[in-house]
Amino acid sequence: MATAxxxxxxxxxxxxxxxxxxxxxxxSTTILIITGFIIADPPxxxxxxxxxxxYWFGKVRAVHxxxxxxxxxxxxxxxxxxxxxxxxxxxxNFIPYTKKGIKNILYVLKVDIFLMKDKEHKLSDISIGHNYxxxxxxxxxxxxxxxxxxxxxxxxxxxxxxxxPKMFHFIVPLFGGDTIVRYIHHILTWLFMxxxxxxxxxxxxxxxxxxxxxxxxxxxxFKFIRSERVDExxxxxxxxxxxxxxxxxxxxxx
Amino acid sequence: MIxxxxxxxxxxxxxxxKGYTRRDFMKxxxxxxAFMGLQSSMIGxxxxxxxxxKRLPVIWxxxxxxxxxxxxxxxxxxxxxxxxxxxxxxxxxxxxLMAASGHNAEEAKQKSMKENYGNYILVVEGAIxxxxxxxxxxxxxxxxxxxxxxxxxxxxxxxxxGSCSAWGGIQAASPNPTGSVPVDAIIKDKPIIKVPGCPPIxxxxxxxxxxxxxxxxxxxxxxxxxxxxxxxxRVHDSCYRRPYFDAGLYAExxxxxxxxxxxxLYKLGCRGPVTYNACxxxxxxxxxxxxxxxxxxxxxxxxxxxxxxxxxTERLENVPGFGIExxxxxxxxxVVGAAVAGAAVHAVATNVAxxxxxxxxxxxxxxxxxxxxx
Numbered sequence: 001m002a003t004a005x006x007x008x009x010x011x012x013x014x015x016x017x018x019x020x021x022x023x024x025x026x027x028s029t030t031i032l033i034i035t036g037f038i039i040a041d042p043p044x045x046x047x048x049x050x051x052x053x054x055y056w057f058g059k060v061r062a063v064h065x066x067x068x069x070x071x072x073x074x075x076x077x078x079x080x081x082x083x084x085x086x087x088x089x090x091x092x093n094f095i096p097y098t099k100k101g102i103k104n105i106l107y108v109l110k111v112d113i114f115l116m117k118d119k120e121h122k123l124s125d126i127s128i129g130h131n132y133x134x135x136x137x138x139x140x141x142x143x144x145x146x147x148x149x150x151x152x153x154x155x156x157x158x159x160x161x162x163x164x165p166k167m168f169h170f171i172v173p174l175f176g177g178d179t180i181v182r183y184i185h186h187i188l189t190w191l192f193m194x195x196x197x198x199x200x201x202x203x204x205x206x207x208x209x210x211x212x213x214x215x216x217x218x219x220x221x222f223k224f225i226r227s228e229r230v231d232e233x234x235x236x237x238x239x240x241x242x243x244x245x246x247x248x249x250x251x252x253x254x
Numbered sequence: 255m256i257x258x259x260x261x262x263x264x265x266x267x268x269x270x271x272k273g274y275t276r277r278d279f280m281k282x283x284x285x286x287x288a289f290m291g292l293q294s295s296m297i298g299x300x301x302x303x304x305x306x307x308k309r310l311p312v313i314w315x316x317x318x319x320x321x322x323x324x325x326x327x328x329x330x331x332x333x334x335x336x337x338x339x340x341x342x343x344x345x346x347x348x349x350x351l352m353a354a355s356g357h358n359a360e361e362a363k364q365k366s367m368k369e370n371y372g373n374y375i376l377v378v379e380g381a382i383x384x385x386x387x388x389x390x391x392x393x394x395x396x397x398x399x400x401x402x403x404x405x406x407x408x409x410x411x412x413x414x415x416g417s418c419s420a421w422g423g424i425q426a427a428s429p430n431p432t433g434s435v436p437v438d439a440i441i442k443d444k445p446i447i448k449v450p451g452c453p454p455i456x457x458x459x460x461x462x463x464x465x466x467x468x469x470x471x472x473x474x475x476x477x478x479x480x481x482x483x484x485x486x487x488r489v490h491d492s493c494y495r496r497p498y499f500d501a502g503l504y505a506e507x508x509x510x511x512x513x514x515x516x517x518x519l520y521k522l523g524c525r526g527p528v529t530y531n532a533c534x535x536x537x538x539x540x541x542x543x544x545x546x547x548x549x550x551x552x553x554x555x556x557x558x559x560x561x562x563x564x565x566x567t568e569r570l571e572n573v574p575g576f577g578i579e580x581x582x583x584x585x586x587x588x589v590v591g592a593a594v595a596g597a598a599v600h601a602v603a604t605n606v607a608x609x610x611x612x613x614x615x616x617x618x619x620x621x622x623x624x625x626x627x628x
Contacts, residue, residue, distance in 0.1 A: 027591035044521060045503045046512055063298055115600075115607035132528075158488060164410040173477040177558045178528030184581065190586025194593040201597035209608055211615065 008224040013088050013129050014217055021078045024220055028071040035064040036189050058163055064088075065156065075142070086227060090131030096132045104132040114207070126210070133194065135199055141195055144188055151185040200208040265304040265467065279304075289536065290461045291373075291483040303468040310463060311366055317398040318391050318425045318434055319380030323416035327451035329539055330460065351577055354442050362393050369409050375463060376409035376444075378402065378437050381418040381425050385433030402440060409446040412437060413459055417555060420450035420479075423593050429562035438479065445472050448479040452555035458484045478558075480530065484552040489552050490526035492534030495519070509548070519546060523567040525554030 014022075038060050047054065065150035080092035096102055108131045111118045118125070130138070139252050149170040153164065155178065206214040263271070269279050283301045284294075284348045292300065316324075354362055358495050367374070380398075383390035388397035406412060414420040414437045426434040438446050462481055465473040473481040490496065498504070498518035505513035518524070529552055533544040546552055551567060554560040605612070 005622055042502055042504060042521065044502075044512070046517070047499070048502055050575035051501040051503055053499040054503070058500035059498045060502075061500075113600075115603050136460050157488075159491065170477060178530075179525070179554065179557060179560075179563050184527055187582045190355065190582070190589055193586070197590060197593040197597060201600070205604060206603070209604065209612070 007227040008212065009227045009230050009231075010222045011128060011225050012086075012221055013223045014075070015086055016221065017077070017081050018085060018089050019221055021074055021081065021217055022041065024074045025072065028067045028074065031067045031194075032064060033058050033189055034192060035067070036186075039064060040186055068152055069229065071145075075145060075149070078124045093130050093132070094135045094142075096136050101132045105136065108133040112202075112209075123226055123229055128223065128227075128229075137195075137199075141192075144191060148185060148188045148192075151188070152183050154181055154186065256272065256328040257443060257447065259569060264307060264308055265309050266306075268474075269311060282594050286457070288463055289457050289532075290465055292453070296468075300468045307467045310410070310466065311370045312377055313363060313367060313374055313602055314377040314562035315401060315405055316393075317378065317380035317382050317402070317419070318432070319416065319418050320378070320421075323379045323418075323451075323453040324453075326538075327415070327456040327459065330456040334519070355578075356394075363405075366497055367405060369413060373410055374408065375403055375466075376405050376412045377415050377459070378419040378527060379415050381422050381434040382440060383425070383432035384435050384440075385431075386507055390432040390516070399440060401528060402437065406437075406441045406444055408535075409444055411447060411466070413447045413449055413513070414438070415459060415461060417450045417452045417560070419449040419559040424561050427559070447481060448474065449484075450480065450556040450558075451531060452560075454556065455484070455532055455538070457536060458532065466587040476530075484532040484536075486558070487530065487532070487533050487534070488527060489529045490524075490533050492532075493526050493546055494534070495546060513549060516549075519549075520552040521569060522551045523565070525560070525563075526559065527556050529554040531556040531611040 027249075038057075042060075044059055045056075081089055082094070087093075092098075096105055104125070104127065107125050108127075110116045111125075113133075129135075150168050150171050153168035157165040157169040157172075161167065172178055174183055175184065203215050207216075213220070213222060217223045265281065269282075270276075271565065280297075280301065283298055283304065287294070287297045288302075289302050314324075315611075345517060352359055352362070360606070368525055381393075382388070382398045382402055384399065388399040391398040393401060411564075416427065417423040418434075419437045422434050422436045424431075426436070438575075440449075447462055449462070451458075458481065461483065467472075467482075473483060476482050476485060490499070493499075495516060495518050498516070499520055503517045504510070504521040505517040505519055507513065508522070513519075523547065526546065533552070535546070537544045553566045557563075
């Protein structure tokens, strides 16, 4: 029976900070897109209330601004984690400057995007963390995030007394006025929505075709890889983990 | 008519000569100080400066423009605001308002420029065409570029009065047939104070000149060269309809009940949120009104390229280069739609192209399922 299927090993890929970053991004981006579209084209819910007694649009804007600051903090944290995190979170995953990276991009384009046959079946072609093409797309999106943050802060700079948005005031004359800055801010929102569609689809695609926990990995942190790719034998691992990780627990039980 | 000794007058002397009282003068100083954003303790300093400083000669050049800026200027809020400058202007040179014409006018300008070389304020109204050697705007047989360069050479500072001389204005709007440019595209070595607007508020120019008279410097400018005192705030932030904006009460058409009630004009394309000007608190025609107060959304007339950012009464602007009907949202919907369609097509293609692999995985899984130990 051994030949009928493969053995897989569970690998810790996405550390908790990465997963928290991911879901904070999901939540804040969703809130920002919804409130952003309301701000761009508010529904005219005209009531009999006097303006003094109503403030819903002000609140929508407040939510947009507060969420934006959460997203900014989140992005800054992720940049830190690109240097402090594990090998799958490191910055060099995201910029394909090595031969290996470029080769992997070509492989992913061939096999996963254009759905051509993978004749060689090399295990090393299957990425454990991000594949280089996906990671590079996240890098590009990060640049767009920065542009979105910069245009957003530039738009609020005149209404703010804090130094952070004020630092971005130069963006307005750089792009030639508030109108065009607001425009870039608006159009980038659509770009993020298109990215979300592609991203979610490709995660589901990988999970469907490879069946090694691509989607659930962002919840649990684990992915499954063929056991041939891990050096140690099962006995080694169990021995090691018992020794190191469960040491404290064992001490307590004694 | 023209007495040379008037040139040596102080502002105060010229005001008294015109028949105003000391009380009028002090009211004017107080009013202008407030507009200039000065503390009330500075009023004395402004008054003192006007009493002792010689009047600054002003040369006013008109190029590609509609003279609306001059019209706005002579309807200045406080009569003294206009008089104080207009008197000097009409004595020296402004081809619209001065009594002299033809050769006499040109002579008067040359004389004044020579006498006050390095010591006069140049006001420019209108953009400067550059295409075909600038033939699209000529005065007395000379092109606008030539005239501008000549009068700018001896100027202390240049005030670009109106959106045309500040940004290019309507003649620089797409497709800009005459190659019009603003003043700062031609003159690089003089301080340029931009006073955009279509037309601009006249007190801004008076404020700039008074600031120079009082402090000996041009006022603080923002990154785009506009005096901060007057262009530091968005129209939106000083708009009296702002509470309706925050409350989410909007007029959706001009003939609606909401429009009559004075609700926010945001959904009618008001450019207040992206426009920097002092309309909200200075208003027009002796403080009678400004566009929003009269029920029409701000069109952003003091913004760069505002003519190209139409239509004025709609929230979204056209995307340049995508045709007149395309708004950002339309393009966005196409992009997201394409992503969804692409994903759907890819999903189907995956099931076809990888059918063997998927089938094999399924079979192997089924074998495993049958071999589960009870």
